Amino acid sequence: MSETPEPQETETSAPRNVIEVRDLVTHYGDRMILKGISMDVHADEIMVIMGGSGSGKSTLLRHLMALEHHTSGTMRILGQDIDELNNVELVDLRQKLGVAFQGGALFSSMTVGENVMLPLFEHTKLDRKTMEIMTRMKLQVVELGGFENLMPSELSGGMIKRAAFARAIVMDPKILFCDEPSAGLDPVVASQLDDLILLLRDALGMTVVVVTHELDSAFKIADRITVLDRGEILFIGTPDELRASDNQRIQNLLNRVAEDDTMDAETYLNRLTGDEPAYRPL
Amino acid sequence: MQEAETKNGFVNFTEKVGRLTVAGVEEIGMGAMMVVETFYWLIFGRREKQAVRLGAIAEQCVAVGIQAIPIIALLAATIGMMLAIQGIHTLRIFGAESRVTVGISFSVVREFAPLITGIVIAGRSGSALAARIGTMKINQEVDALYVMGINPVRFLVVPAMVAMMIMLPALTLFSDFVGLFFAGVYVNLDLGISLAAYADETIELLSVDDLMHGLGKSAIFAVLIAVIGVVNGASVQGGAEGVGKATTRAVVQSISAIIVTDMLFAFVVTR
């Protein structure tokens, strides 16, 4: 749970913290989702964000990707304050971020190759030939070499996720965000995706932020783990520190005790009587 | 207690009406924003590093316009003949069936061609637009565009809206010709007026204003269809079922909007 020092904003050295979140508060309608989150993501690390459903981990990810507006607090990505960017600056920043969505989010009207090439096509003035080679290289990295002319509907679930990774890394981003990479995959394929994340970090020097609820996956890839609970940070630290934690809620998470079993009596009563608002789909 | 309950019922009712009104106004506002944003990206897109791609517009033009030609031709021909049949039948009462050309030419060019074209495009392309945007939204493809730094309005909405604004008047002009021609064929068969004489009379009767009346309306229909399709697509919630609902809503709303606008336009312009 160590606070890292403020980054040095010199032009020569990149900030050590690629993401800095301070007192982030967010609402969905009237409901407070994130209740003052402060966290850092260091350069070149794999940060895994965990938590049960309704913990706010998906919301936090959407904010880190600058997809939502926050109520208060500050967020700096690659040294830039998100609130102070204009449209063009935000587009420039986004080119340094790659996102692999949970369901892949490939454009169904385009081939796999066109999907992967789209960011290059939209944002660079590279020669078409260069873009095609880059696209094939990235597909090769995710072991989809030769699949560029297929439509997304012709791919299996695991292949769609890998194609989404290829698209996410085609611009060689500084930060790669992965939303539930192993959700809906069989354990073998899920494990291959974990290996892919490790490979990308090691070979391309990316910082990776992964949201997952899979403990095995988290312990395998994480340099540090953030545990969210009901919109608050319960824990930030290494996997070893997490295992050693004697916090009851963390132990419940590790031992896969259902979240509702840990609910205190008063919250339970409030939920039954409807005084505590039920979760809404986010 | 009794009083409180009726009051509650009343409050609930007003609340519901209020909420629906707010939602309706919100959707209209969103539609207006779409139109403004479309022109913004068309004009300033390059400056914001978000140039609108001509290829995407051309692709949409093919989907909206070229592929609709057969069905539009079929319906325009049918409507033209229907007008000729009804016109001759009605005018026979006065023994004035030879004047049927007046009725046919004005109603095809000013009303039926833009209306039938608008309704077909609303059914074909307005629904497709709502379904496409709705599906993309629930599959997180719209989010994916955002995180790639690609503005979804520029990428998805502008090409569709521009294509409709080009193709709808073009298709209307096409159905003008088809409708008038097939009406003429029927007139020729029934009354024995030669096609050449029919054409001469039609050209003499119709002014540029009549033509522009129809084409102008169709351009407005184009904006309505595109905006209603986009707004319904963008407000999809809850999976495939939501997409189906939004698609249906888009078609019903845009056909209603077309018919109401048609009447208002005719009223305002003819006064």
Add this chain to the structure above:
Amino acid sequence: MKHEVKEAGASVVVAFEGDIDLQTSPAAREALLEAVGMGKPVVVDLAAVSYIDSSGVASLVEALQTAKKGGQDLTLAAVSDGAMRVLKLARLDAVFTIHDSVDDAV
């Protein structure tokens, strides 16, 4: 990014300096294809390249293919660790002939 083209023995040496990234790789590509067009074996000197991204690597791949079609050699020299990792990730270390230094390559 800067580049320099010089002839060493029977070969053309293209020496790059600085970063080869999305902004600079079109220029790098042009330099490479031009060197290949001279019809001699090409050696690409990467000693002074601090960073090369996949667009730079893609340009190298295209140049290699163009050279091979013309029956020429295109070899890399003094590849940095970072660049090597990018090459290995795409399994290109087996595709390119890689020398430790320009002197070895010429």
